[in-house]
Structures are given as structure tokens and as C-alpha cells.
Amino acid sequence: MSNIPEQLRYATSHEWIKIEDGIGTVGITDHAQSELSDVVYVDLPKVGAKVVAGTAVAVIESVKAASDIYSPVSGEIVEANPDLVKKPELVNQDPYAAAWLFRIKLSDAKELDALKDAAGYKAQIGE
Amino acid sequence: MDRRYIFKIMSDPATLKQTALFTAHQKLGARLVDFGGWHMPVQYAGILDEHKAVREAAGVFDISHMGEFYVSGAAALDFLNGLLTNDVARLAVGQGQYTLMLNEQGGVIDDLILYRLHEQEYFLVVNASKIDEDREWILKHLPAGLGFADKSDSTSAVAIQGPRAVEIVRAFLGAGWPEPKRNEITGYSWNCQPILAARTGYTGEDGVELFFGSEIADGFFTALLEAGRPLGLKPCALGARDTLRLEACLPLNGNDLSNKRTPLEAGLGFFVSLTKEAHFPGKDVLLKQKKEGLAEKLVAFRLKDKGPPPRPHYKVFQGVTEVGEVTSGAPSPTLGYGIGLAYVKAGCADPGTALELEIRGSRVPVEVVKKPFYKRAL
Numbered sequence: 202m203s204n205i206p207e208q209l210r211y212a213t214s215h216e217w218i219k220i221e222d223g224i225g226t227v228g229i230t231d232h233a234q235s236e237l238s239d240v241v242y243v244d245l246p247k248v249g250a251k252v253v254a255g256t257a258v259a260v261i262e263s264v265k266a267a268s269d270i271y272s273p274v275s276g277e278i279v280e281a282n283p284d285l286v287k288k289p290e291l292v293n294q295d296p297y298a299a300a301w302l303f304r305i306k307l308s309d310a311k312e313l314d315a316l317k318d319a320a321g322y323k324a325q326i327g328e
Numbered sequence: 329m330d331r332r333y334i335f336k337i338m339s340d341p342a343t344l345k346q347t348a349l350f351t352a353h354q355k356l357g358a359r360l361v362d363f364g365g366w367h368m369p370v371q372y373a374g375i376l377d378e379h380k381a382v383r384e385a386a387g388v389f390d391i392s393h394m395g396e397f398y399v400s401g402a403a404a405l406d407f408l409n410g411l412l413t414n415d416v417a418r419l420a421v422g423q424g425q426y427t428l429m430l431n432e433q434g435g436v437i438d439d440l441i442l443y444r445l446h447e448q449e450y451f452l453v454v455n456a457s458k459i460d461e462d463r464e465w466i467l468k469h470l471p472a473g474l475g476f477a478d479k480s481d482s483t484s485a486v487a488i489q490g491p492r493a494v495e496i497v498r499a500f501l502g503a504g505w506p507e508p509k510r511n512e513i514t515g516y517s518w519n520c521q522p523i524l525a526a527r528t529g530y531t532g533e534d535g536v537e538l539f540f541g542s543e544i545a546d547g548f549f550t551a552l553l554e555a556g557r558p559l560g561l562k563p564c565a566l567g568a569r570d571t572l573r574l575e576a577c578l579p580l581n582g583n584d585l586s587n588k589r590t591p592l593e594a595g596l597g598f599f600v601s602l603t604k605e606a607h608f609p610g611k612d613v614l615l616k617q618k619k620e621g622l623a624e625k626l627v628a629f630r631l632k633d634k635g636p637p638p639r640p641h642y643k644v645f646q647g648v649t650e651v652g653e654v655t656s657g658a659p660s661p662t663l664g665y666g667i668g669l670a671y672v673k674a675g676c677a678d679p680g681t682a683l684e685l686e687i688r689g690s691r692v693p694v695e696v697v698k699k700p701f702y703k704r705a706l
Contacts, residue, residue, distance in 0.1 A: 238359075239376045241659045242636045244688065260688065262637055264375040264659055265567050 202328055203231040206297055210313055211322035212273040214255075217297065218316065220307070225274055228301045229261065229292065232326050237263040240292040245281035246303055252278060254312050259302055261292060270302060274312045280304040341367055347392035348484045348545035356563050364457040364582075366393045369565035378568035379661040382531050385560025386490030388552060389569055395459035396483040396539065397466065400449040401474040408450055409606035411469055412442060413591060413614075414599050419444040424511045424526060426599050428591050429465065434613030435587035436594070438462050439579065441528055443513045451513070451524070453485075453537075455581050484545040486552065489535035489572070491704070492559050497525065497536045500555035508536070518548060530569065532576025532702055571658050574667060577628055577700035583640055584626060584655045584669050592617050593671065594626045595699065624652065625677040628701060631666035632693040638668035638685055644676075645684045645691065651676045654685065660701060667701050668694075 209217040215233035218225045242262040252258045257269035281303045291300040344367035358369030381387045409416040414427035424443035431437055438458040443451040454462045463478050470476055488497055498505055506514045513526040521544050529535030540548050579585050579594055591600050592614055638657030643650055657668030681696040
């Protein structure tokens with residue numbers, strides 16, 4: 202059983218987002234980090250980049266393969282987590298806190314309605 | 329390119345082939361994936377853990393998906409010498425050799441290990457994904473009077489690899505086990521069932537590959553794990569097998585070998601006898617290549633700095649010129665940086681040559697290095 206915090210919203214592509222003052226903090230779920238295992242490299246989006254919901258904006262590389270990470274919402278990237286450059290293994294160790302990937306200024310808060318709540322995501326991954 | 333690994337569409341599991349150890353893998357908590365049509369474990373505890381176990385103690389891999397053929401008869405030696413690249417006449421009874429089977433253009437159909445079990449009987453261990461193609465090719469060339477048997481379905485196999493592998497196999501089979509030396513194969517028995525034990529592997533470590541009947545596979549594997557665990561044996565899977573073999577620069581058919589690349593281009597000339605009398609498919613092409621020189625070569629390269637791991641199909645550049653393509657790549661668990669194999673123009677193939685990979689639109693500096701990346705201490 203993986204950890205699925207109640208207060209977050211989830212994309213079917215296994216990202217979580219937390220909203221504070223119109224800024225979303227995005228990471229990948231505990232289930233996703235467990236499936237990827239052994240993260241060795243993280244490629245983050247550039248600050249200032251304008252992204253569209255559902256498009257690939259980051260890449261997480263495990264020993265075995267590179268995996269695209271999709272932005273759950275549209276908007277402008279305002280921050281990328283500098284700690285992950287030196288410590289990519291944080292993604293496995295602390296996916297909901299220390300290993301946040303980027304912060305995004307939402308352009309359309311209504312997009313959040315399309316995301317799942319914890320129960321919906323839990324059902325999706327069959328737990 | 330679909331880079332979403334955890335979303336990788338798996339074929340309907342019901343259509344995938346399973347080895348006799350499938351249930352054992354499930355019980356051990358393996359993560360199972362579609363591997364060339366086989367439902368195989370990619371990892372148990374984790375690729376890095378398993379990789380380390382093999383380098384420092386020992387790991388056991390299910391290799392039952394691989395193919396096992398037998399060729400027998402008075403003319404078996406001549407037939408195989410006219411089919412495979414290495415010199416079969418150099419094999420004494422009980423010895424094995426790495427060899428390749430080529431098409432008429434000199435491209436690789438498969439790479440395999442050929443063992444001489446008896447004076448007139450040979451045992452071939454071939455890649456899982458090539459079983460059907462290999463069998464068809466052999467049968468197409470097989471002269472009357474020679475016996476051929478494909479026992480891939482009824483044979484299971486495990487590879488025990490690592491510095492403690494031989495010690496573990498002895499603890500499992502008992503002191504009477506006739507230990508094969510490097511590249512040798514010996515027959516023995518377990519619970520009165522015949523088995524074969526070869527001192528071969530695909531990890532760059534010392535190791536033993538055991539072949540046995542699929543009907544005893546579950547009990548055999550469980551007993552081996554029990555005997556080996558106190559000595560550091562861990563179940564290991566295809567993910568670690570790939571990083572281990574890459575560090576040892578052992579080529580993977582389908583990645584580093586293909587029907588469009590010759591063994592000379594792949595740097596496997598040591599396993600090709602161009603001086604033997606027998607004419608094998610592709611020999612003319614190789615003789616011509618040897619005379620005229622190679623246009624491209626398979627080289628080993630490493631990342632110069634910490635950076636994204638190399639992956640197959642990344643393009644290789646020298647300045648603005650594209651000079652090749654990556655065929656295998658991964659972060660090296662032993663070395664701590666990205667490593668890979670790539671076919672590049674012969675002029676860029678010398679160790680020390682500075683090249684660049686294109687990774688997601690950026691250039692990443694790499695350096696051609698001597699093979700292999702990892703060599704075990706003797």
C-alpha cells in the first residue's frame with residue numbers, strides 16, 4: 202500500500218499537486234516513485250516556461266529508463282527544486298515533501314476540477 | 329518515443345510466455361514485465377541492490393526463457409563449423425565457447441554459447457527472442473544424418489553469478505559436484521535428476537549456469553535459494569542483468585548486435601575464425617571488411633560529468649557532425665557515472681576521443697574509453 206495524502210489532487214499520470222495562493226507545487230506520487238525505483242537523475246523545467254496541462258515538462262530517470270513527467274495544470278513555471286540536481290534519490294525517499302519537482306502559477310484554476318482526489322487516485326492504482 | 333516507463337503498455341499478460349519459475353518470482357515479490365514476449369521479473373528488491381549483490385557476493389537469475397538446442401552425429405563438428413564463426417575444432421569434450429551465427433551479409437542472427445557435451449554431441453544456448461529464428465536457420469542448413477533437438481520448452485535454467493557463486497553451488501549440490509573450470513560444462517544430478525553445470529555467465533563475474541528439467545524447476549530453485557542465502561545469494565532479475573553485462577561490455581543482441589552489424593564492427597573478432605577452413609554464412613563479407621577496414625565500430629563511452637544517463641538511440645556527435653548512435657546505456661551502479669555502447673565512425677573510435685550525446689535537445693560530453701568498464705579482480 203502506498204502513501205496517498207488526502208489533501209492533494211492527483212493526475213492519472215501519477216503527479217500530485219498542492220495549491221497555495223494560486224501557486225501549485227507538483228511532484229510524483231509514492232506509487233510512481235516505487236514503480237520507477239532507484240531514481241538517478243531529474244531534468245526539471247526552466248523557470249519562466251509556459252506549459253500546458255498534460256504535456257511533458259520534466260524527466261525522471263531511474264536505472265532502467267527515462268520517464269516523462271506531465272504538468273497536471275497549465276501555467277508558468279515559477280520555481281524548480283534545486284535539491285534534486287544533487288540528490289535525485291530524494292524522489293524515492295520523500296516524494297511528497299523534499300522531492301517536489303516544480304512550482305507553477307496556474308493560468309486556469311478550473312483545470313483542478315479535472316484532477317482526482319485521494320480516493321479517486323487510490324481506486325485508479327487498484328489499492 | 330514513449331518515455332513513460334511506468335505507463336509502458338504491457339501486452340495482455342495472458343498472451344505472455346512464462347517460465348516454470350513464474351510462481352516463484354511472484355512469491356518473491358518480483359516486479360514482472362513484458363520482456364520480448366516473456367513475463368519476466370525486472371527486479372525484486374531493486375536494481376542497485378541486486379547489482380551490488382552480484383559484484384560483492386552472488387545473485388541468482390532465472391534464465392529459463394533462453395533456448396537450448398542439441399546437435400548430434402558424426403558430422404556435427406563440420407556442420408557447426410560451417411554455421412558458426414568460432415572454431416569448433418578447438419573445443420574438447422566438456423568445453424564451451426562464445427560464438428555467433430551470421431546471415432549471408434555477415435549480420436548477426438544470434439550470439440550463443442556452444443558446448444561440446446560428448447565427442448559427437450553439442451549443446452547450444454541461444455537468446456530467448458531468437459529461438460524460432462535460430463531453429464529455422466539451423467534446420468535450413470542441417471544436412472541429412474544429423475540429429476537436431478530444440479529442448480527450450482522442457483529445459484529450465486538459472487545463472488548464479490558473483491564472487492561466491494561457485495561456493496554456493498557447491499553448498500547446494502554437495503562436495504561431489506565436479507566443478508567446471510572457466511567455460512567448461514559438467515553433467516551432474518540433483519535429487520536423481522540430470523543437470524548440466526557450466527562455468528559461464530553474462531555479468532562479468534565468476535559464475536555457474538545450471539540447466540535442468542522444467543518439471544523440477546520450482547523445487548530446484550527454492551532449494552538453491554535456501555542453500556545460498558546464508559552465503560549472500562539474492563534473487564536478481566533482468567534490470568540488474570542489463571547493468572552488469574553493460575559494465576562488462578558484453579553485447580546484447582537486439583541492442584548492440586543486429587542483422588545489419590557484423591561481429592567485426594561489434595568488436596567481437598576474437599570469436600570469429602577467418603582462418604578456419606570451413607565456410608560459414610557471412611565469411612566472405614567479414615574477409616572483405618577485414619581487408620578494407622571498418623567504417624564504423626562499437627565503442628564504449630562514459631559521461632565526462634554527472635549528467636543524464638545515456639540510453640539507446642541517442643545520437644552521437646563530434647562537433648556539428650553526427651558520427652553515430654547509442655545502442656546500450658545506463659547509469660553504472662559500480663562506477664557512479666553514465667556508461668554506454670555506441671556505433672561510431674571508425675575515425676572517432678579511439679579511446680580518449682571526445683564526443684557528445686544529444687539528450688533531449690542538449691549536448692552532453694562523453695569520452696570513448698577502453699573496454700570493458702568493469703573487470704573483476706582475479
